[in-house]
Amino acid sequence: MANKGYSAPTITVAVLLLFSFFCLHITEAERATKLGREKIKQLHFYFHDIVSGKNVTAVEVASAPTTDSYFTQFGLVRVMDDWLTEGPEATSKMVGRAQGIYVSTCQQNVHLLMASTFVFEGGAYNGSTLAMVGKNAVFDTVREMPIVGSSGLFRLARGYALARTHSIDLKTGNAVVEYNVTVLHY
Template sequence: MAAAVPLLLLLAAAAAASPAAGGGKQTHIKLYFHDVLSEPSPTAVRVARAAVTNTSKTGFGLVTIIDDPLTEGPDLNSSTPLGRAQGTYIAAGKDEVALLMNMNFVFQAGTYNGSTVAIMGRNPVFDAVREMAVIGGTGVFRMARGYAQARTHTFDLKSGDATVEYHLYINH
């Protein structure tokens, strides 16, 4: 048993230092996500709904596919493009407006060009700050772990268009 203790300590130290444990680099990225449902050029499209969705106060059962622009600043037309948010969100809250987000932030410019960050989690959209998990990545962010915080910057109740400020805290 005494010999097993040093071996366990050695394995624990190796796991803590390995890239699989998140590596040693931490990156913080602030960007803006533009969810455009309105015409003439939507970047978010509703693709499925349950029968109950039509009478639900929360949109429960609605599935939306996204290919949303990501920019450096909040203005879609004048901010530097960084990439796209590609994935889905599903209205998963029956009694509260809460989305299940499943998306990849695909970087197509700047320092992280060619890399992705995978984000998944619950998004109670009317909370001031929502936190979701960073569950992986590619390129610079291979083996990434961390979290994303979302804050609504603007929301048009009539069109459904929204600009959301994201802060990504990534260990890789």
């Protein structure tokens, strides 16, 4: 009797593809079970960037020979270990630190490239971190920067941070910035 259907190699390939699909589906289901359901978390805190005076939290580590000729301080690099607090006052309860660097990257506007890790200390998120990397257009009312990584309770997180300047002293450069952070995590 002549085979009027598919050839043996075609049927074999189809069976292997079907088998692979079921194995992949089972693996994905196991992974989802281990991670649990994805959650959304809203965080709110204040970032204290103190570049002069007592208790400095951000220090200049590099600059270009022409940095001082720009209003924007183009080429300036600072390393920070800034306080994160519940409220805008320096005496407010500390919830963590923002550790990283920021670089003035624009000649015409005060734009910073920020690479910062929010390190939470104490409370429910003790030891957990969120990594933020992005452009901070300092004088925009609201700045959005991506959350690109994490650890601890926020493992596999992604999201965004909205920053609003609460106060800035143009003479000293010291600033307090309000952050509202939204993260998706497992």
